[in-house]
Amino acid sequence: MSTVQQRSDPAAPAPGVRARGRRSLRRGLDLFGVVPFFAFVAVFLAIPTLVVAIGAFAGDDNRPTLDNLAALTDGYIVDAFVRSIVLSAATALLGAVLGALLAYALVTAKPQGLLRRAVTAAAGVLAQFGGVTLAFAFIATVGLSGFVTVFLREHLGADIYAGGVWLFELPGLTLVYTYFQIPLMVIVFLPALDGIRPQWREATESLGGSTWQYWRRVAVPLLAPAFLGSTLLLFANAFSAYATAAALVSQGNPIVPLQIRGTITSEVVLGRANLGKAMALGMIVVVAIVMWLYALLQRRTSRWLG
Template identity: 65%
Template sequence: MTTSGTPATGDEDARHRARASRAAARGGLRYLGLLPFLAYVGVFLVFPTFIVVLGAFQDGQGNVSLTNVRALTQRVYLEAYARSLQLSAASAAIGAVLGALLAWALSTANPRGPLRRAASSACAVLSQFGGVTLAFAFIATFGLTGLVTEFLKDHFSIDLFSYGPWLFELPGLTLVYSYFQIPLMVIVFLPALEGLRPQWRDAVHSLGGSTWHYWRHVAIPLLAPAFLGSTLLLFANAFSAYATAAALVSQGSPLVPLKIRAYFTSEVLLGQENIGKALGLSMIVVAAAVMVFYALLLRRATRWWR
């Protein structure tokens, strides 16, 4: 029996090895689809990050130095960071509150209705609307000779610029940033609102609770991690924004991204590119910290939606 069973066992092992090799080959072919993505991430994210980190700790001769990092403690850079953080926090707060209210309104609409689909599509488009186009739109609307500015001045004797060129300073940037922060909040917060189960509201009502009790003791605690995580995402989005501020602001209201641009484009600051890289490194640290907190809050929020 041993002699007759051995060849069968050997054939079975060979078939197992053949199937395993074919499965491994198919798995390798599936991973080949990741190569374009990995190449894209390597060229446009990993390699530039490596160059920024390396240059931040080098002097003009290429020697290892902390001079660039120490320079960030100067007043001019601290003021730029204060403005960037203030702008990011203000626009994130406005976008989070108004976007959450709009997302709640959309969550009550028919998911397959034309209003819901049109609003969702508009938010997807407007959340990516920025740069020179957005800056020009606000200048043409609320600028010194903008459409709304002239209309209010001619018909109601209201001068929007009686207290200065606010559109080209921090208040104006906050308004412009809120334009794409609000629809972005709708996109990232709407799934959390849709995750609220009707059974939870029914359970509160069956126990004698009101709508206020439902929101106070059930909905708001469940939505709080998702809301805070979405707010952090808006903060990171505003903190790293560059094109809109560069098109709207030239010299006033210095921000960290505009300071970095100055070190790579200004003829006055030639040879000091590594300070710009140190500023870029500090932005990477801030953005990474924000995204870590966002990931922790997102993990906490997803416990209830499983």
Template identity: 80%
Template sequence: MTTVAHQPDAAPVDQHRDPVPASAKWRAGWRRGRQLTGVVPFFAFIVVFLVIPTLVVAVGAFGSNDGRPTLDNLSALGDGYIVDAFVRSILLSAVTAVIGAILGALLAYALVTAKPDGILRRLVTSACGVLAQFGGVMLAFAFIATIGLSGFVTLFLKDQLGIDLYSGGVWLFDLPGLMLVYTYFQIPLMVIVFLPALDGIRPQWREATESLGGSTWQYWRRVAMPLLAPAFLGSTLLLFANAFSAYATAAALVSQGSPIVPLQIRSALTSEVVLGQQNLGKAMALGMVVVVAVVMWLYAYLQKRTSRWLG
């Protein structure tokens, strides 16, 4: 006869007892805290250079010179010269963004066709990284010394070939000149931001199109262009925001007048002729913040669409 050993009943489980020891929780919290410590400088930078200035601008836009709340500054944004400045800024940003996007996309496509680890691609991408940040006084001086009224290219064309670059007026120091100078750093920026999207296009998609009897034009029209369209439009919006918020280059190039909004803000803050316009300058800055925020929201949306296919 087989005897079955009697198994003792299992000890009752305390339903209210935490299965994770307190020491393990403490160590996990300590590790999480150390990881968050690494981003403290980043958040401090954001607070000091983005959050606080934005709050100062927003508060000043709704305040008078004596500190009372008012809507006069926002109402003044409808004045003719301010509206014209916004129109010129939007026109300048849109034209340079479109030109920079088209030329930059063509240059980026030429780089994609080269060897991924070749010296040509590394050289051009490195140069684009430098030229995209080459602005301000240095860029303005470079153009003045090259094609300014006494620039060496201007004098060479006039003395040797009889071509006067300024026969129609001094365009370099006005809106057409700003368009030319801004395009200089928009093209390399487009190469940097659009190149990853072109790298995301898989060769298998083109092979599949050819195996189904499709031509090169059909591949670009039905496969590549629809996939690259969100990335191209998003990059164009980024170029628009980059040009719309640029100040140093225009300030160094345009010495008289305020054709665009950043220079109007400078005039409102530093003018010695018309005093008490500091809060009006903050209202114009708030308008720029709104425009850039809308553009960057659209850019983030298009980038999200792009990542679904090219991620």
């Protein structure tokens, strides 16, 4: 009798209402779990980007102006962008090729073997090894008084600086950037290599195809989007790097991040306080285009290898 009364009680919620209530509560808890992530993105990405975008269109009197963007056509700023793009492209290509070869060597090893786990762990650490620590490591190794430089000079009679002090210029930045580009390529390209199924090679061989035909007609077309996407990611990584170049290059501002530093810290450039924000906005545009192309390639890769 009590059960019948509970079912007929108009104040009791219907089963469908209770289910919707539980789903709403679960959805609210899920959204609450991502609040720290959105807060992090807002504080360290969205708000700084907004400040840069607004400052790029503001003069020293905080009035709207296009003078800062017009100044981006100045020769020294254009040269800095060109050098940054060349540096990023060169290190991205070197890191992509060498990193892809290393990743392929790992794929041929045992999936749970000690070698693969050790190299993958080392790549994860070295990909984040940069800034002042990395610059000091290269200065202590191949700097003017580095132990490798001194050893070659005293024991082999070879002077690696006979043609100039290249370590503190663009060639040196290329070498140092490539150091952390290669392990980053291993991390981002290894999943694509793992997605290549052995059955595809067996099918090619069963149809009379050679190893060259397998790579040319099957593996390379499937891996090309992932390889290009990873190369673009490496480009964006090098293009936005600052700490390593700031620690290594003490004179001059050959690339855009160092030019931005000069506009902020220099006491010579007066009346151009927001010029650095305009250059930063230009960097944001370049990185946004690169990452958009990366997302398109990753979407195509996931469709083939997912």
